[in-house]
Amino acid sequence: MxxxxxxxxxxxxxxxxxxxxxxxxxxxxxxxxxxxxxxxxxxxxxxxxxxxxxxxxxxxxxxxxxxxxxxxxDNTSIEEHWDTFAVVSSLIFFGLFLVFAFLAVKDLPPFGEPSMRVSQQYLETALQKTGAANVVTSIILDFRGYDTLGEATVLFTSIVGAFVILRRRGRKQRSAADTEKVGILTEEEIKEEYEEFRE
Amino acid sequence: MATKPDIMISDGPKGMTPIVKTVVRFAMGIIFMFGWYIILYGHLTPGGGFAGGVILACGYVILTLAFGKELGLRKLSDMGASIIDNTAALLFAVVPMFGFLFGWYFLNFLDKGRPFQLFSAGNIPLYNIFIGFKVTASLFAIFMALSIFGRFVSKLVDEEEEG
Structure with missing residues (x-):
């Protein structure tokens, strides 16, 4: 195994x-x-x-x-170039990672012998409390519903962000009413002010 | 029965070769049925809303790859995918709030039923269905956005066909 x-x-x-x-x-x-x-x-x-x-x-x-x-x-091939700083810094950070991973893994429970404190409770009472035969589903959608809600929020946010970045056309130009309301100068006004400043 | 011929029946020039189209035509129903099985039986067998939703999204992606983007957008337009995505996400956040009527947020207030039955486990199948809809719509929409690079592609396709 x-x-x-x-x-x-x-x-x-x-x-x-x-x-x-x-x-x-x-x-x-x-x-x-x-x-x-x-x-x-x-x-x-x-x-x-x-x-x-x-x-x-x-x-x-x-x-x-x-x-x-x-x-x-179109560009499916990558040109190779040697970057000394990147190689040296990644080696140093990999060494640091190994040191701290050794310190952290030492305190974990050994492989195959998990500490059964909360999980023992779940395994014993999940079927009576939720009625779901699949304990994993009963945990992620009932005991830990907040986690799943957060996960759904993360997915939703990333999709919205990708949609905003990947759209082909941007929003239309700001209309005059909007710029007046918010107080944004139009390009002509900026040019006029710049010329006044130069004079 | 059918008044006008469907794109799926005719081996048009759009999309991949007739071999792929034939295989996809056979596999399509099985893929969608398996996805819905994974979603609906998520509280009884391994799986759940996320895995089933990704399988359904894979089904739509296969349709799009085999028959061209027009058919994929006709089955599930990206505007419709946006609406389904937002509605399902909102429902998944709002339906647990009804738990406040009986106690606290995310309370399993529906009837638990008998274990190992399809209609059991109270709210859990409901949440699975919401997550399934959400994941299907959002992953298909992200595939369309990544492969065609445009917001609301269906309108652009319509404009191309007209002009």
């Missing part, structure tokens, strides 16, 4: 290195997919089918969107 997870992790690391190093954008996108599908297999092995299903379908949709978006762009 753990050796299979290790193989999956190594597979993921190799996939991400290929995704970074390859020159072709399409191969890079497909190598990114390696990470997502391996993560979903890992979730399935660890006994979390809910998250595995979500991971698989999200990965498929993201791959389709990325391939669709990258193929239409």
């Amino acid at each position: 753990e050796s299979f997870l290790l193989i999956l992790l190594i597979f993921m690391i190799v996939g991400s290195i290929i995704a970074i190093e390859t020159k072709n954008l399409l191969s890079s996108v497909i190598s990114c997919g390696v990470v997502g599908f391996s993560v979903s297999i890992a979730f399935l092995m660890l006994g979390a089918p809910d998250i595995a299903i979500t991971q698989v379908v999200v990965e498929i949709l993201i791959l389709v969107v990325l391939i669709r978006a990258t193929i239409t762009i």
